[in-house]
Amino acid sequence: MSRLKIIHTADWQLGKPFGRFPVEVANALSEARLDAVDRLASAAARQGARHILVAGDVFDNVDPGDRVVTQALSRMEGANVTWWLMPGNHDHARPGGLWSRVRRLAAPQVRIVDSPEPREIEEGAWLLPAPLEHRKTVSDPTAAMVEMATPAGALRIGIAHGSITEFGATGESSNLIPPDRARSAGLDYLALGDWHGHLVVGDRTAYSGTPEIDRFGREEVGSCIAVDVRSGDAPSLTPTETGRYRWLSRRWEIQTAENIEREAAGLRSEARLSDVLLQLKLSGVASVADRVAATAALEDRLAHEVRHLDLDASGLATQPTEEDVARIDVQGALAGAAAALRARAMGGGLDAAIAALALQRLYVEAMRQGTEAQR
Structure with missing residues (x-):
């Protein structure tokens, strides 16, 4: 395969409580995050993308509640697209935990990538995931991508959750990712989550931002990225609005x-x-x-x-x-x-x-x- 269109998104944090707000406001914000799943599916249909990659933090925590999980999976099931869900730091993978439960309930078009193993998403296109098994780790979650083998000529699309930079944080850094990981791992595109704003790093790496903004200090509307991955060329990245608030x-x-x-x-x-x-x-x-x-x-x-x-x-x-x-x-x-x-x-x-x-x-x-x- 020489070309693949995908939607890159991250940091849904479904089930976020918004406890600082009055109940009616908190409920509206929580519901908007679920509605963003539908808007992502619509964006995929408009862009002609058959796959939606979620680069971590699908859920706000490892126990988001039955309604949140059921609502999310029900909305994904109703879309004509394949969803690729990867654990992040808020919803990290652990044996018998959240992701085992999601896997049991999910429809066939909802795929869970909770192990660092290459996954063929279409003939000639492979997904190289770096799921998090802990909320914080001092090791580079993408290091294994370098050794992940894929067929010759196949598209290599990395997906990870972590920080290219500290983003102004202080103290010991965690989940740090080298800014040249796309080059060192031979990736055609590296889809990142963790930073809640849209950010392009080099010509083959980007943060999608969150589909629904969740804090003051970010004037932009929630968004995803429509990515046209092409063998031998830098991918085409098109920010696409999905947010309501x-x-x-x-x-x-x-x-x-x-x-x-x-x-x-x-x-x-x-x-x-x-x-x-x-x-x-x-x-x-x-x-x-x-x-x-x-x-x-x-x-x-x-x-x-x-x-x-x-x-x-x-x-x-x-x-x-x-x-x-x-x-x-x-x-x-x-x-x-x-x-x-x-x-x-x-x-x-x-x-x-x-x-x-x-x-x-x-x-x-x-x-x-x-x-x-x-x-």
Whole structure:
């Protein structure tokens, strides 16, 4: 065989709990990861690929639960494609463990590659897997590929889970893979997992990224790679979007409430808000009235438009104005307290921020009582 089209994917981490989020958000994110299996099958159909290679971390852990395993296998069974599933560090292989169970339940088109042995995926095309038997290992999981024998002229496609580089990690490295492994093992392509972003290393090695982004700090949409492997030539790599949710981090400079509306309008034009998880930090200096109006606009509207809002308004300083105090329709001791709080907030001392927040709270309560009195 001189040519083979495949879909390269990795790091599904099915069953990931997303425990930091409210239950309804966590459930939606978990379900989207299962839906990504269907989107990968659709990508394979569009690209004319008969095989989908999953380079590790199919599941988030070695005991993902019956529903997750059954849902994943059911969706794979319904696709007209062969799936090649390899253990990674999150779902590493162990005797009698997860992968023995998956093998018993899987349909014939779902193949488990949990041993470092060459597998013929089509006539003239061989898969050279490097499954992980432990979550961490200091040895190179791809070293055995060099000695894996395949027929002369056959396509050699490696699949592994580990780090070409430390990716900014500290401490002892694990599952490290030499960046020239494709060359040293005579591979036509090396499909990697572990790094959750799309990354090409040389002309025959790549990380596919995860099909569904799972953390802030990655602005891209989840994706896979459509790979056209050709004997004697570098493979053609086509990133293909598969993700639903966008994890966006933004910092908005606020002076008035109108700034919020302008920024929110820009965000609406950028993405479908119901599919956005937004990590938002506010900065700037605003009056009490503008700060209250700005945060209310976020909490009363934008928070309900996006899938999830992670709001940090600690960087938005309050600079009370005379108009702020005047709008707090109080008399006697409270009026004196309002004036004193403004003076402290404007004084710039150690307790200025606390005084500003106290005045803001008084402002909110005064506005609320005023609204209720008008009913």
